């Protein structure tokens with residue numbers, strides 16, 4: 206006798222009318238264009254985190270500005286070291302001075318001299334090698350060390366080895382990370398030119414949705430999506446415009462979408478994109494704008510609808526992009542990660558590498574996972590490191606697309622690709638880690 210799962214698996218695939226995730230990602234890259242490349246401002250470094258660089262940054266100086274020591278030790282002329290196999294001899298040099306970081310040491314040197322040197326101190330002229338002090342024996346003004354522990358040029362950092370004066374340090378379209386802020390600071394620059402923030406309006410829809418502060422009501426749930434979307438957009442560095450909650454009424458919905466298109470470059474809504482009697486988002490999108498696509502072969506997130514809403518006013522070069530996300534809270538997050546995030550990064554002016562979907566890691570699945578070929582499935586999971594092996598991922602218990610608790614618990618999504626079938630315990634899978642992404 207067949208199990209219920211077997212009967213369900215034998216049913217005709219209901220996703221034949223849906224686009225694949227890959228197709229949607231490709232068509233979104235066509236649909237959205239960098240909107241704000243000509244609108245720039247200058248911001249101080251502390252305000253530049255997460256902003257998008259408006260032009261290539263050329264190094265006005267070399268970093269480091271001078272050859273310097275990578276270790277505390279003794280600088281000497283490495284020409285005295287054996288060029289082929291070290292003979293395990295002891296090298297003995299006279300210490301004739303001390304080079305501290307922050308000032309040049311300019312004493313006179315003769316062959317056989319060494320200079321005590323600190324990390325970051327300029328290399329004295331004519332010296333090219335540093336022996337770390339832990340290898341040395343010091344007696345009076347003499348230092349000795351075995352010749353086998355280093356080669357000529359060791360522990361010397363070259364001027365410009367990080368950044369060379371006149372060379373591009375950062376590319377236009379770079380989203381400024383903490384490392385990039387440090388790099389700009391290392392050039393002595395107090396600020397950077399960045400593109401203006403992308404403005405994104407968002408609202409929730411649904412008569413059953415309650416705003417925080419309203420008393421509980423039978424059949425109603427509190428609006429969680431607006432807070433998740435706020436968090437996702439804010440992390441991305443967008444200027445967010447909260448348009449609240451819109452009830453299931455096409456007239457109010459149309460008015461709110463028009464207002465959103467006047468005020469923002471992109472619009473993110475949740476709910477009302479499925480086939481229910483009160484699902485108006487797609488109809489209204491088609492009335493006042495155009496729908497690019499609806500239905501993606503994915504789970505969760507299948508009813509995602511994307512379209513364009515015309516914008517009034519001369520300052521607006523094109524229509525606003527409307528991302529009509531499904532109402533289920535996890536479907537909101539998954540569709541945001543898979544499609545909205547890369548599209549918004551592109552609109553923000555990020556270069557291709559910075560607007561690509563998050564990279565996938567390989568991990569070993571701790572248990573079996575059921576998966577239907579013909580759609581991409583995203584399962585919440587917890588990835589942990591395993592010594593000497595691939596990381597392991599364990600999928601979270603309740604994968605319902607309304608269940609946020611397992612999303613909170615998860616540190617990544619297992620991505621089960623379009624053509625993939627069931628996964629056996631121990632099999633390798635792709636995982637998208639949340640760290641730094643959401």
Ligand SMILES: Nc1nc2c(c(=O)[nH]1)N[C@H]1C(S)=C(S)[C@@H](COP(=O)(O)OP(=O)(O)OC[C@H]3O[C@@H](n4cnc5c(N)ncnc54)[C@H](O)[C@@H]3O)O[C@H]1N2
Pocket residue numbers: 409410411413414426427428429430431475476477478479480481484505506507508530531532533534536606607
């Ligand atoms: N007959 C079918 N029914 C459904 C289908 C289908 O293909 N055929 N698709 C299902 C899938 S998949 C999803 S996802 C949902 C999406 O529907 P909607 O986008 O129309 O969303 P709603 O019906 O408005 O809400 C769905 C669900 O999410 C809750 N919700 C909505 N907004 C919020 C919010 N702001 N905060 C918290 N929770 C929210 C809502 O109460 C519903 O429970 O449709 C399936 N149905």
Ligand code: MOO
Pocket residue numbers: 503504505506507508531533535536606607
């Ligand atoms: O796939 Mo729907 O997107 O949440 O269940």
